[in-house]
Amino acid sequence: EAQVTQNPRYLITVTGKKLTVTCSQNMNHEYMSWYRQDPGLGLRQIYYSMNVEVTDKGDVPEGYKVSRKEKRNFPLILESPSPNQTSLYFCASQLRAMGVSLSTDTQYFGPGTRLTVL
């Protein structure tokens, strides 16, 4: 089954304790992205990756790191989490980095990771 998976789905942690949220897709998609969703602010892009070893900042990258060593995986790293990073996080993937069509342009989202930082 074609899908984007994220782990963990739920996480409660404390300020300053490094954590990694994993994201994996089995669709051979070039493009992957991380969003966070907050009440009243909608979804905002954190980082994205156009392909292996190619990553760049989105709208709200502060406090986050990413890596793209393999095409299928795009982990989100919080080196020193803070309470303002409490949020619902989504990983998304898209077939091609560029293109405007149904097949290339649609971003498929993972199930979400609900993170609470105390």
Next chain:
Amino acid sequence: AQKITQTQPGMFVQEKEAVTLDCTYDTSDQSYGLFWYKQPSSGEMIFLIYQGSYDEQNATEGRYSLNFQKARKSANLVISASQLGDSAMYFCAMREGNNAGNMLTFGGGTRLMVKP
């Protein structure tokens, strides 16, 4: 200015009736894509339907159709024959053609509640 506007924070619809969720967008790009996603209470973001700016036909996917009016910059979602399982948040989103990050810009969402 908001790039994606969803003016209906919440809506009720009777089961088996059709419902239209409004979405207007703002872009100066000629090439862009418009999307609708469904977010049930469980939290996942489910892709529903896509409309490309150059597509001449309105997109349809099962019970979902997109009423695309390019001149008015609107991309309303129509759900026919509503089901109880359609109760969820619905988000309209846009990707602009010159957006190197492929970022989707989302509207504020509409909460749809289907009444039995």
